[in-house]
Amino acid sequence: MFRLLTSCCSWLKTTEETRRNVTIPIIGLNNSGKTVLVEAFQKLLPSKTDHCMKSELTTLLLDEYELSIYDLNGDLKGREAWPNYYAQAHGLVFVLDSSDIRRMQEVKIILTHLLSDKRVAGKPILLLANKQDKKKALMPCDIIDYLLLKKLVKENKCPCRVEPCSAIRNLERRNHQPIVEGLRWLLAVINTCQLPPTSSISISKNNTGSGERCSSHSLSTRTGMSKEKRQHLEQRPTEAKPLKSILQKEGTRLRPKKNMSVTFALDEPMKEGECSRRTRVQNTTKFHYN
Ligand SMILES: Nc1nc2c(ncn2[C@@H]2O[C@H](COP(=O)(O)OP(=O)(O)OP(=O)(O)O)[C@@H](O)[C@H]2O)c(=O)[nH]1
Numbered sequence: 375m376f377r378l379l380t381s382c383c384s385w386l387k388t389t390e391e392t393r394r395n396v397t398i399p400i401i402g403l404n405n406s407g408k409t410v411l412v413e414a415f416q417k418l419l420p421s422k423t424d425h426c427m428k429s430e431l432t433t434l435l436l437d438e439y440e441l442s443i444y445d446l447n448g449d450l451k452g453r454e455a456w457p458n459y460y461a462q463a464h465g466l467v468f469v470l471d472s473s474d475i476r477r478m479q480e481v482k483i484i485l486t487h488l489l490s491d492k493r494v495a496g497k498p499i500l501l502l503a504n505k506q507d508k509k510k511a512l513m514p515c516d517i518i519d520y521l522l523l524k525k526l527v528k529e530n531k532c533p534c535r536v537e538p539c540s541a542i543r544n545l546e547r548r549n550h551q552p553i554v555e556g557l558r559w560l561l562a563v564i565n566t567c568q569l570p571p572t573s574s575i576s577i578s579k580n581n582t583g584s585g586e587r588c589s590s591h592s593l594s595t596r597t598g599m600s601k602e603k604r605q606h607l608e609q610r611p612t613e614a615k616p617l618k619s620i621l622q623k624e625g626t627r628l629r630p631k632k633n634m635s636v637t638f639a640l641d642e643p644m645k646e647g648e649c650s651r652r653t654r655v656q657n658t659t660k661f662h663y664n
């Protein structure tokens with residue numbers, strides 16, 4: 375019995391030590407549902423943070439990753455602080471209120487600004503189209519059209535996934551939530567991306583600083599990636615192939631009636647559920663409806 379306990383403890387210790395640290399700021403307009411979403415993540419995933427403590431930082435465990443999630447305010451003052459988190463972010467979650475059509479133009483401006491920031495360009499973005507429970511909520515394909523997302527993603531080479539969700543619905547189906555699947559997709563892309571070092575977020579007053587693009591060495595070293603793989607990533611052409619809708623290509627229905635997630639990637643299309651367990655290479659520039 376003692377032996378069993380000891381081996382369990384040492385297994386837990388090894389798992390703890392081998393977890394990969396990933397930094398993900400959550401941004402989006404005020405009232406889009408960021409804080410409620412973080413609370414949902416805390417219900418769905420093991421967390422190292424005390425739920426009662428109100429802090430912008432939440433540490434979550436997902437597969438072999440330890441996620442440092444920063445829930446940032448979306449009001450005008452809060453937005454000024456966002457750029458302080460860009461350089462250290464491995465990927466970003468952008469939350470929008472799908473039912474608030476009046477503020478879509480504001481989202482578009484902010485998103486355009488965000489993706490063109492040198493510290494963000496090239497990093498994966500998970501766009502959570504929240505509040506799908508509301509009657510007026512736009513579907514991902516409409517949001518993509520409205521935000522001119524295809525163009526944005528292509529120009530800035532940001533792998534992107536639009537995940538429709540509702541922060542307040544269906545939280546009981548553990549691990550099968552779209553928001554968790556979205557996070558898994560983000561981690562899978564982060565795993566293959568060329569990323570900056572992940573020390574803690576440094577808050578500098580200079581928000582306009584020159585951008586730091588991903589450096590493959592830092593992430594791959596930190597995540598324990600092999601030298602061969604690192605070299606492969608370094609040699610990989612960064613040019614994205616032209617984006618093309620699979621639905622268009624197949625001449626099928628362009629606007630699916632169902633509310634489905636949409637992934638924009640560079641190189642190969644992703645298949646449904648591909649990210650759910652596998653957190654390996656995702657060369658991603660087609661986009662498709664999962
Ligand atoms: N109907 C519905 N309401 C939601 C959903 N998610 C959040 N809300 C509501 O939207 C409001 C704002 O949610 P918050 O999580 O505080 O928004 P926030 O993005 O953190 O806002 P700031 O911190 O001010 O930037 C709250 O009243 C939530 O209950 C959702 O999926 N559906």
Ligand SMILES: [Mg+2]
Nearest residue numbers: 408409446447
């Ligand atoms: Mg909030």
